[in-house]
Amino acid sequence: MEQKQFDQLNETLYFKTLQNGLKVFILEKKEFNKTYATFTTNYGSVDNHFTPLGKNEPVKVPDGIAHFLEHKMFEKEDGDVFQQFNQQGASANAFTSFKRTAYLFSTTNEVKKNLTTLIDFVQDPYFTEKTVEKEKGIIGQEIRMYDDNPDWRAYFGLISNMYHHHPVKIDIAGTVESIAKITKDDLYECYETFYHPSNMILFVVGPVDAKEMMELIETNQASKDYKDQPPIERFFDEEPSAPRTKKEIVPMPVQTPKCYIGFKEKQPERKGEALLKHELSVNLLLEMMFGKSTENYEKLYNEGLIDQTFAFDYTEEFGFGFSMIGGDTKDPDRLSETLMKMVQDFISKPLSKEDLERTRKKKIGSFLRALNSPEFIANQFTRYEFNEMNLFDVIPTFEQITESDLLDVMKNHFDEKQATVCQVRKKEA
Amino acid sequence: MAYVQHRMTEIPGMRIHSVETKKYKTNTIVLQLKNLIKEDSVTKRALLPYVMQSGTKKYPSSKQLRGALDDLYGATLNVDLSKKGNYQIISFRMDIANEKFLSDQSKLLDQGIALLADVLLRPVTENGAFKEDIVSKEKRSLKQQIESIYDDKMRYANKRLIEEMFKGDPYHLNVYGNENKVDQITPQDLYAYYQEVLANDEFDFYVVGDISHDEIVNKAKQFFVFNEKRAAGQSIEKNEAVEVTKVNEVIEEQDVQQGKLHMGLRTYTTYADPDYLALQVCNGIFGGFSHSKLFINVREKHSLAYYAASRFESHKGSIFVMSGIETANYEKTVSIIKEQLEDMRNGNITDDEMAKTKAMIKNQILETVDDAAGLVEVLYHQIISGYERSIEEWINGIDRVTKDEVVEVAKKIKLDTIYFLKGRGNENGTKTV
Numbered sequence: 001m002e003q004k005q006f007d008q009l010n011e012t013l014y015f016k017t018l019q020n021g022l023k024v025f026i027l028e029k030k031e032f033n034k035t036y037a038t039f040t041t042n043y044g045s046v047d048n049h050f051t052p053l054g055k056n057e058p059v060k061v062p063d064g065i066a067h068f069l070e071h072k073m074f075e076k077e078d079g080d081v082f083q084q085f086n087q088q089g090a091s092a093n094a095f096t097s098f099k100r101t102a103y104l105f106s107t108t109n110e111v112k113k114n115l116t117t118l119i120d121f122v123q124d125p126y127f128t129e130k131t132v133e134k135e136k137g138i139i140g141q142e143i144r145m146y147d148d149n150p151d152w153r154a155y156f157g158l159i160s161n162m163y164h165h166h167p168v169k170i171d172i173a174g175t176v177e178s179i180a181k182i183t184k185d186d187l188y189e190c191y192e193t194f195y196h197p198s199n200m201i202l203f204v205v206g207p208v209d210a211k212e213m214m215e216l217i218e219t220n221q222a223s224k225d226y227k228d229q230p231p232i233e234r235f236f237d238e239e240p241s242a243p244r245t246k247k248e249i250v251p252m253p254v255q256t257p258k259c260y261i262g263f264k265e266k267q268p269e270r271k272g273e274a275l276l277k278h279e280l281s282v283n284l285l286l287e288m289m290f291g292k293s294t295e296n297y298e299k300l301y302n303e304g305l306i307d308q309t310f311a312f313d314y315t316e317e318f319g320f321g322f323s324m325i326g327g328d329t330k331d332p333d334r335l336s337e338t339l340m341k342m343v344q345d346f347i348s349k350p351l352s353k354e355d356l357e358r359t360r361k362k363k364i365g366s367f368l369r370a371l372n373s374p375e376f377i378a379n380q381f382t383r384y385e386f387n388e389m390n391l392f393d394v395i396p397t398f399e400q401i402t403e404s405d406l407l408d409v410m411k412n413h414f415d416e417k418q419a420t421v422c423q424v425r426k427k428e429a
Numbered sequence: 430m431a432y433v434q435h436r437m438t439e440i441p442g443m444r445i446h447s448v449e450t451k452k453y454k455t456n457t458i459v460l461q462l463k464n465l466i467k468e469d470s471v472t473k474r475a476l477l478p479y480v481m482q483s484g485t486k487k488y489p490s491s492k493q494l495r496g497a498l499d500d501l502y503g504a505t506l507n508v509d510l511s512k513k514g515n516y517q518i519i520s521f522r523m524d525i526a527n528e529k530f531l532s533d534q535s536k537l538l539d540q541g542i543a544l545l546a547d548v549l550l551r552p553v554t555e556n557g558a559f560k561e562d563i564v565s566k567e568k569r570s571l572k573q574q575i576e577s578i579y580d581d582k583m584r585y586a587n588k589r590l591i592e593e594m595f596k597g598d599p600y601h602l603n604v605y606g607n608e609n610k611v612d613q614i615t616p617q618d619l620y621a622y623y624q625e626v627l628a629n630d631e632f633d634f635y636v637v638g639d640i641s642h643d644e645i646v647n648k649a650k651q652f653f654v655f656n657e658k659r660a661a662g663q664s665i666e667k668n669e670a671v672e673v674t675k676v677n678e679v680i681e682e683q684d685v686q687q688g689k690l691h692m693g694l695r696t697y698t699t700y701a702d703p704d705y706l707a708l709q710v711c712n713g714i715f716g717g718f719s720h721s722k723l724f725i726n727v728r729e730k731h732s733l734a735y736y737a738a739s740r741f742e743s744h745k746g747s748i749f750v751m752s753g754i755e756t757a758n759y760e761k762t763v764s765i766i767k768e769q770l771e772d773m774r775n776g777n778i779t780d781d782e783m784a785k786t787k788a789m790i791k792n793q794i795l796e797t798v799d800d801a802a803g804l805v806e807v808l809y810h811q812i813i814s815g816y817e818r819s820i821e822e823w824i825n826g827i828d829r830v831t832k833d834e835v836v837e838v839a840k841k842i843k844l845d846t847i848y849f850l851k852g853r854g855n856e857n858g859t860k861t862v
Binding site: 008009010031032033034080082083086087088089090091092106107108109134135136137138139141142144145147148149237244253254255256289292293294295297298301302304306307309328330348358359361362363364365366368369371373374427 | 432450451452453454455490491492493495496498499500501502503504505524526527529530531532562566569570573574576577579580581582630684685686687718719720728729732733734735736751754755781784785786788789790792793795796798799801855
């Protein structure tokens with residue numbers, strides 16, 4: 001077991017790659033009551049075109065299958081795993097994103113038992129025709145719930161404006177029609193391909209003894225008969241760099257319209273340090289443009305174009321990347337025009353050194369705040385690791401970003417040609 | 430060692446609470462303002478904190494104030510409104526980096542406390558009132574915030590349930606106030622109301638982090654100096670026991686994909702009551718967790734919903750049930766939910782359900798106090814109810830609850846109101862399963 005010290009943060013991270021390829025990370029947080037653990041596979045909603053384990057021909061699977069599989073992992077021959085976690089005083093959950101499926105629990109007692117339950121249930125699939133059919137009703141209602149949610153519709157509307165082919169544009173849960181096609185055999189095929197330990201990360205954070213935890217995990221894994229698996233072949237159609245469309249309106253029964261603008265990243269193929277630096281740079285620039293202490297924010301708020309819901313974010317993972325800016329507004333057209341103009345104004349002017357230093361401080365402070373949360377650490381660390389970055393490099397990277405780094409990013413990312421607008425507007429009766 | 434090192438000192442006009450811990454990389458400051466929720470003040474009270482955080486004498490605009498926060502390594506300042514029992518609580522929350530983790534070692538916490546004291550005591554004014562332009566901006570923003578509840582159907586259905594269930598009780602009021610009352614508020618009215626708040630509200634000031642209680646008390650004394658004589662602590666508002674004669678069923682229709690079923694029940698038990706912990710267990714078995722009767726029966730057995738849960742409002746003594754379903758399954762779902770409660774009244778509670786629920790509640794409370802904001806919420810229950818229950822008493826008390834006690838509290842529970850927001854047209858009338 002190796003360990004790495006992060007002196008300034010007063011944290012020590014323990015890690016090891018096991019015989020079967022599973023990567024294990026443990027962070028001791030002695031002051032906390034709670035232990036939080038995530039078991040995550042590098043497999044999400046975008047991985048819908050791949051060569052199944054042991055086959056030669058690629059397959060395309062129904063939309064929403066990674067999420068469906070996540071739901072079905074909890075059901076076993078002798079009942080559902082939630083019951084076992086609850087018996088052991090742990091609350092369990094799972095989530096599926098574009099690139100990952102994570103299973104997790106948090107608990108304040110019986111950590112070893114709960115950790116064993118987590119590992120064992122994720123490594124022991126049990127699907128039948130009957131249980132698969134039953135789940136279609138439940139997930140159908142989950143999809144309907146999101147259909148009625150204007151924020152979710154605006155978010156996916158914006159992404160779907162950007163992408164011609166990339167499956168990031170497909171709703172993570174799929175549609176009622178697409179999930180109707182899913183069979184138990186499909187689920188096993190996806191499971192066998194993507195849930196091999198060498199494609200997964202286990203992260204434990206809490207008042208634990210790292211050595212003891214690592215031994216437990218190693219013994220557990222050594223007792224299971226995993227064969228080495230070749231690298232997974234995933235396929236993505238060639239994606240043009242320009243957005244698919246410049247503007248889309250989603251009609252919904254809302255009282256307050258929503259408006260987001262976004263910029264599609266031209267070459268989202270970074271990994272490691274380059275990705276970390278790029279992602280933090282775009283987020284820093286967004287904060288300099290639209291943070292609450294900026295002139296732009298003041299102007300937008302004074303003119304009544306935005307309210308408390310106004311937000312911005314940049315996210316990139318191998319294959320896709322986009323920024324988004326917006327929120328609730330009474331005048332979606334004026335807001336999108338104003339935001340576009342503000343971005344173009346910002347990138348055409350030199351950076352203010354004073355603003356840069358203030359914003360850098362602000363971002364470092366927010367990162368420290370995020371580290372109060374064991375959930376944030378485990379989930380983000382895993383995301384970073386799959387993208388070959390280290391979460392604990394965030395502060396030094398923020399400190400190293402230079403003006404000229406930012407100028408490059410400004411010209412590149414916030415190119416007008418990459419922009420698109422999505423508005424949710426009141427449906428006419 | 431106790432789970433939480435909570436200490437409290439009264440200084441003139443305010444209670445100072447501290448929790449010393451090295452858990453976090455930041456220090457958390459919360460200022461709570463407590464007063465009754467009332468028809469004639471609810472909207473002004475909702476507007477007030479947003480105006481207060483928009484400028485102080487030292488930093489007279491929101492931009493300048495936010496700039497000052499950014500300079501403190503991105504300290505956050507948030508305003509929050511909540512309804513706890515019959516009170517409308519205003520919260521100011523600040524979160525500020527612990528300089529120990531920074532290469533720059535300036536005294537961030539002191540500056541943060543000074544800034545918050547300015548927000549409370551030295552807001553920017555003109556002609557003896559709040560600034561006209563700030564008030565009008567915040568009025569617009571508040572109106573939009575109230576309107577947006579309609580767009581989030583879960584929140585909307587919950588709001589409608591409470592309006593129906595608590596007609597004639599101030600609890601029916603929305604914590605963000607009344608949309609139609611926003612326009613008429615003038616900067617002078619609001620400033621007069623602010624003076625009332627300074628004179629009559631109860632103030633509780635919490636600091637959680639790597640701090641010392643005595644130092645915090647000294648700082649607070651230095652920065653929070655109240656001019657006038659502030660009213661002594663208010664008496665605790667008792668809930669009136671309302672009898673239910675008939676279940677009130679309200680069905681409304683909108684253009685939605687999923688119907689929202691919300692049900693309100695009266696328990697006749699609140700935080701300070703001896704059977705409070707039995708009620709916690711009762712609600713847990715009913716709908717609090719993924720092993721609960723609602724989840725198992727509505728979701729797992731009948732595939733009717735993605736979520737089916739209940740939550741307990743500790744100070745009003747109400748249980749609220751919520752589930753998202755196909756419109757066509759309304760009656761079936763309601764009858765399954767009623768059966769679950771009936772089952773509990775008849776003593777159909779297994780040892781397994783008791784054990785799981787107790788384990789989960791104990792876990793929940795210990796997890797909540799791991800989060801600084803959650804910890805303050807837990808401690809603030811004492812102020813709202815006037816009853817002190819330590820974390821240890823919670824844990825041990827939950828362990829001692831018996832099945833008979835759970836059945837007894839279940840017997841007291843009365844279904845009061847069913848609210849259903851249903852979808853329109855045929856597309857929602859067909860079942861997917």
